[in-house]
């Protein structure tokens with residue numbers, strides 16, 4: 307090996323070391339409570355979320371056996387995964403992959419967006435990076451804690467108003483330019499039936515969810531399973547203008563995003 311190769315190798319190693327130290331510092335800051343000037347150890351942090359198995363797995367073997375198959379997707383879910391992203395078990399298969407969330411958020415540039423089902427923050431973070439303001443609603447108090455922590459990792463917490471509530475109960479009080487809907491599809495079970503219909507969505511029938519959101523704004527974005535029956539989307543639209551987009555990650559169809567009214571061809575209509 308030449309002296310030049312050696313120097314390049316040393317510089318690569320020291321850059322990687324520097325990156326690792328930066329990450330450690332960031333995780334330390336996030337785990338530090340300035341009010342008591344105390345620092346939570348990894349064990350204490352884990353205990354905070356213990357009952358819900360929510361933490362930052364640092365290796366494949368940190369994950370419960372039945373979700374280890376998602377480990378390789380961690381950077382697809384959150385490119386800043388190594389900076390200390392926290393996930394619970396369900397989030398590993400329900401977070402919108404970051405490239406899809408980024409793409410949708412870019413289409414909502416400078417708007418006020420309601421993320422009606424924010425989960426642990428996959429879409430909320432990208433909306434916050436590209437939009438004026440995000441109302442992030444989530445019924446599960448643990449998930450909202452995760453989303454808040456994850457938003458801090460992306461430094462976007464100041465753009466988000468987190469609301470721990472049932473969206474269907476508070477929708478009538480909300481105002482925004484766009485409503486984004488990524489309701490639960492029923493876990494990984496949704497693929498068991500060859501055709502998914504809107505009645506299979508939670509917490510209410512997908513059509514009722516659409517109608518409820520339509521009272522806030524006709525500009526709705528709906529993230530649906532890849533096996534959704536397209537006829538249902540046509541019925542749902544009530545002659546409203548819409549655009550369907552198929553969302554692929556590494557040649558795999560992950561879901562379908564439907565943009566209604568002003569969200570379809572946003573530049574020309576909104």
Ligand SMILES: C[S@@+](CC[C@H](N)C(=O)[O-])C[C@H]1O[C@@H](n2cnc3c(N)ncnc32)[C@H](O)[C@@H]1O
Pocket residue numbers: 400401402403422423424425426427428429430443444445446449471472473474488489490491508509
């Ligand atoms: C598919 S996940 C959303 C994932 C999110 N888009 C992300 O990228 O992280 C659906 C979320 O809706 C939440 N949820 C279920 N019913 C709800 C309700 N009535 N109101 C608000 N959130 C609800 C679930 O707790 C779950 O976190």
